[in-house]
Amino acid sequence: MSVITLGTMAFDAIETPFGKIDKIVGGSATYVAYAATHLVQPVQQISIVGSDFPEEEMAELKKRGVQLEGVQIIPDQKSFFWSGKYHLDMNTRDTLITDLNVLADFNPIVPDSYQNSEFLMLGNLMPRLQISVIKQLNKRPKLIVLDTMNFWMETALVDLETVLGLIDVLLINDSEARLLSGEFSLVKAAKKILQMGPKYLIIKKGEHGALLFHLDHVFFAPALPLEDVFDPTGAGDTFAGGFIGHLARTKDLSFENMKTAIIVGSALASFCVEKFGPQRLKEITKADIDIRLREFVQLVNFDIDLV
Amino acid sequence: MSVITLGTMAFDAIETPFGKIDKIVGGSATYVAYAATHLVQPVQQISIVGSDFPEEEMAELKKRGVQLEGVQIIPDQKSFFWSGKYHLDMNTRDTLITDLNVLADFNPIVPDSYQNSEFLMLGNLMPRLQISVIKQLNKRPKLIVLDTMNFWMETALVDLETVLGLIDVLLINDSEARLLSGEFSLVKAAKKILQMGPKYLIIKKGEHGALLFHLDHVFFAPALPLEDVFDPTGAGDTFAGGFIGHLARTKDLSFENMKTAIIVGSALASFCVEKFGPQRLKEITKADIDIRLREFVQLVNFDIDLV
Numbered sequence: 066m067s068v069i070t071l072g073t074m075a076f077d078a079i080e081t082p083f084g085k086i087d088k089i090v091g092g093s094a095t096y097v098a099y100a101a102t103h104l105v106q107p108v109q110q111i112s113i114v115g116s117d118f119p120e121e122e123m124a125e126l127k128k129r130g131v132q133l134e135g136v137q138i139i140p141d142q143k144s145f146f147w148s149g150k151y152h153l154d155m156n157t158r159d160t161l162i163t164d165l166n167v168l169a170d171f172n173p174i175v176p177d178s179y180q181n182s183e184f185l186m187l188g189n190l191m192p193r194l195q196i197s198v199i200k201q202l203n204k205r206p207k208l209i210v211l212d213t214m215n216f217w218m219e220t221a222l223v224d225l226e227t228v229l230g231l232i233d234v235l236l237i238n239d240s241e242a243r244l245l246s247g248e249f250s251l252v253k254a255a256k257k258i259l260q261m262g263p264k265y266l267i268i269k270k271g272e273h274g275a276l277l278f279h280l281d282h283v284f285f286a287p288a289l290p291l292e293d294v295f296d297p298t299g300a301g302d303t304f305a306g307g308f309i310g311h312l313a314r315t316k317d318l319s320f321e322n323m324k325t326a327i328i329v330g331s332a333l334a335s336f337c338v339e340k341f342g343p344q345r346l347k348e349i350t351k352a353d354i355d356i357r358l359r360e361f362v363q364l365v366n367f368d369i370d371l372v
Numbered sequence: 373m374s375v376i377t378l379g380t381m382a383f384d385a386i387e388t389p390f391g392k393i394d395k396i397v398g399g400s401a402t403y404v405a406y407a408a409t410h411l412v413q414p415v416q417q418i419s420i421v422g423s424d425f426p427e428e429e430m431a432e433l434k435k436r437g438v439q440l441e442g443v444q445i446i447p448d449q450k451s452f453f454w455s456g457k458y459h460l461d462m463n464t465r466d467t468l469i470t471d472l473n474v475l476a477d478f479n480p481i482v483p484d485s486y487q488n489s490e491f492l493m494l495g496n497l498m499p500r501l502q503i504s505v506i507k508q509l510n511k512r513p514k515l516i517v518l519d520t521m522n523f524w525m526e527t528a529l530v531d532l533e534t535v536l537g538l539i540d541v542l543l544i545n546d547s548e549a550r551l552l553s554g555e556f557s558l559v560k561a562a563k564k565i566l567q568m569g570p571k572y573l574i575i576k577k578g579e580h581g582a583l584l585f586h587l588d589h590v591f592f593a594p595a596l597p598l599e600d601v602f603d604p605t606g607a608g609d610t611f612a613g614g615f616i617g618h619l620a621r622t623k624d625l626s627f628e629n630m631k632t633a634i635i636v637g638s639a640l641a642s643f644c645v646e647k648f649g650p651q652r653l654k655e656i657t658k659a660d661i662d663i664r665l666r667e668f669v670q671l672v673n674f675d676i677d678l679v
Contacts, residue, residue, distance in 0.1 A: 153556060154556075249460060249461075250598070250599055250600055250601075251597060252597050252598060252599045253599055253600075270580065273577065273580040273581075274580075274581075274592075274594070276597060282670075283597055283671060284670075284671060284672070284674070285581075285594040285597070285671050285672055286672075286674075287581070287592040287594065287672075290558060290559050290583060290590055290592070291557070291559060292557055292559045292560055293557055293560075294557075321674075321675060324673075324674040324675075325674055325675055325676055327674075328674055328676060358676050359676075361676070362676055363589075363591075364590060364591060364592050365591070365592055365593075365594075365672045365674075366631075367591070367593075367628075367631040367632055367634075367635055367672075368628060368631075368632055369632055369635060369665050369666075369668070369669055
């Protein structure tokens with residue numbers, strides 16, 4: 066079973082209370098790919114880079130089952146660059162630099178070899194590009210997952226509303242859910258957002274876990290309490306990759322299995338934050354992931370006897 | 373099985389984004405009693421009030437199995453008064469007024485009829501009064517639970533450190549855990565605090581749930597996602613009352629049962645915030661509590677298949 070991923074492949078410069086790095090490979094599609102390939106292969110990447118993107122990174126991705134036919138390499142141009150600085154709580158950050166570079170003229174093209182994929186992960190990107198990819202597919206995938214952010218709510222709301230009508234699962238964080246709905250209560254926000262198109266809404270709360278809403282159902286997944294969060298960059302994309310990777314692997318789109326998929330996504334995200342960039346996602350094995358999944362079971366498992 | 377509770381019985385004035393109330397019965401021991409008596413009776417109260425404290429409230433507490441021999445009523449004086457205003461997020465508040473009144477000269481006395489109780493809930497109060505109550509008991513209770521706050525960490529740290537050496541379970545919120553330990557990471561904070569005396573540490577995170585730490589074990593309990601949090605006053609005390617009430621009812625002090633006790637405390641706290649003051653705790657039945665406990669099971673229950 067394959068997963069198509071649309072998103073950025075980029076360079077990041079990151080400053081956290083624990084350290085600083087000037088230039089490291091990042092981008093939403095990069096993190097999704099490194100996470101999802103632990104669960105399912107191939108991951109069919111749609112992205113754009115400049116000639117500065119490292120060939121070794123492309124080789125590493127290929128080795129892990131990432132197909133790169135949909136990645137445009139633009140000669141003599143630079144890859145997308147993002148620079149940010151995290152606050153002490155690691156849940157908030159300031160963007161210092163956003164150099165679109167090749168992303169400014171990105172026109173994603175779905176290669177023929179990607180047609181008939183049943184799972185589509187639309188990473189955080191301009192909503193009109195997300196729409197374009199959906200429209201290029203001959204057959205609607207079984208599941209379309211969308212990640213987006215406050216920036217598009219503020220600058221491209223009409224396009225965003227269109228894409229919300231075309232997808233199944235929306236991933237946003239708590240402040241974005243409040244912004245999109247105009248409601249402070251996340252329960253009320255979820256009700257409104259589920260009326261905008263998505264059948265499932267996942268609200269990510271960083272170190273406070275994630276909530277899944279569907280019809281009248283709600284599920285809460287904790288984040289693993291960690292001694293240190295070293296670098297949260299890419300944690301949301303990694304979560305998304307683990308989430309859709311699990312669903313594509315099991316081909317089970319029930320609410321019960323969505324819950325499990327969120328735990329798998331949370332487990333992968335808990336590795337991502339341990340080092341700068343996607344490094345930890347390259348190091349971990351299936352055994353490491355299984356150990357962490359068992360920690361999640363321990364973390365929330367309880368017996369109840371009624372009063 | 374009985375539970376001794378030390379704490380305030382008071383009047384509160386509360387302002388939230390949803391409403392305002394000038395004078396309502398409150399106080400840590402009041403909330404603990406209304407919560408715990410749903411699970412276990414009698415609750416043996418130790419507190420102090422002025423002649424202004426309503427007789428109907430005393431009668432209501434008695435009716436619910438609260439013993440009041442340990443409550444001193446001071447003629448011609450006023451009960452403790454607290455006034456606060458909540459911010460929009462309901463997790464933070466400003467204290468506007470603190471009139472100690474009768475609390476200024478409070479010297480708690482444990483009645484003979486309370487001796488041999490096996491469970492002691494030390495509600496938020498001056499640490500030297502918490503120590504005094506422990507010392508007055510002929511036999512150490514099986515379980516001593518302590519609630520405290522940042523104010524005592526800042527003004528009575530030596531007394532607080534003494535009482536930490538005498539108790540079993542400490543309840544504090546996340547910012548208090550950071551203040552007490554000097555660590556930002558809650559996992560690191562918990563390790564340090566568990567070395568100060570308590571065998572169990574519960575870190576409350578308001579709408580983000582609660583964490584239980586014991587040795588190398590950690591358990592996470594979510595808060596129920598609510599449409600509206602109307603008034604969070606007393607939610608922490610209600611949680612404490614439900615927690616110790618469940619443990620006293622079941623007489624099982626295992627880590628597994630502590631987990632269940634946290635869920636019971638969370639369920640009761642989720643009622644408390646629905647109306648001003650302890651009103652909802654007076655209205656609910658065992659059936660209501662059971663329904664909510666089942667909602668908690670639904671909220672966090674998941675199946676895991678390993679990768």
